[in-house]
Amino acid sequence: MDYVLLFKAFILGLVEGLTEFLPVSSTGHLIVVGDLLDFNDDKGKVFEIVIQLGAILAVCWEFRAKIVSVARGLGKDAVANRFIINLFVAFLPAAVLGLAFHKIIKAYLFNPYTVAIALIVGGLIIFWVESLNHRPRVHSIDEMDWKDALKVGFAQALAMIPGTSRSGATIIGGMVFGLSRQAATEFSFFLAIPTMFAATFYDVYKNWARLQFDDLGMFAVGFAVAFISAFWAVKGLLRYVAQHNFNAFAWYRVLFGTIVLIYFW
DSSP, X not given: OOHHHHHHHHHHHHHHHHHTTXXXXXHHHHHXXXXXXXXXXXXXXXXXXXXXXXXXXXXXXXXXXXXXHHHXXXXXXXXXXXXXXXXXXXXXXXXXXXXXXXXXXXXXXXXXXXXXXXXXXXXXXXXXXXXSOOOOSBOSGGGOOHXXXXXXXXXXXXXXXXXXXXXXXXXXXXXXXXXXXXXXXXXXXXXXXXXXXXXXXXXXXXXXXXXXXXXXXXXXXXHHHHHHHHHHHHHHHHHHHTTOOSHHHHXXXXXXXXHHHHHHO
16 A cells, blocks of 8 residues: 555645635645645546545535425425526536636646636735625525526636636625625535536546546545545635635735745746
């Protein structure tokens, strides 16, 4: 058993879980940490797919009551039906644009320099949004209509640029389009479920030949660590947004992005 490889799996699983649902870009952190650990080869890319699945299952577990409620009310309850329609509409922009530009983005944008610039620019955008006089008109995800969902969906599509942060784009975008901080954060979590499942299974299909039974231990460690750390990160963020703005994350993005830019330069 390669304990060094298991250690790398533990670190990357922790990074994925802690950053996937915070507005700081998990992809950006994985690119940087994977480079530092010298774990950015083909095996590393497949590993990142597996640990993403662990992170998204943590969200499913945290919001299991809402998911079960929507599933039971589907076709019978207007609120449940509208919720599913909103998720579908919000999912479409990233799905369509992702299929169209997936290869180009993977080939040209997955590098530390793109990540660093996107982190810094994203941090500055958060500062700008938080400086606005934010008066939300939508205070709950159940109050959203399909037009609100579509706007958030286009905001999410920006996160195809590594370093942008899918959760950051959807949360900040939602606030710009009139959602309360809490509603934008919760909808970001729910929108992550179809988006990340689709991206994960697409990547598994594309990389199926690279999956090897000998890597099962490494995958298991990364998956478990990503699940546990993502679960606590989601709970922590929900508590945090109830009383704070996102400026702390903006400072972190700018600082981390600057360090990454200097280091790889």
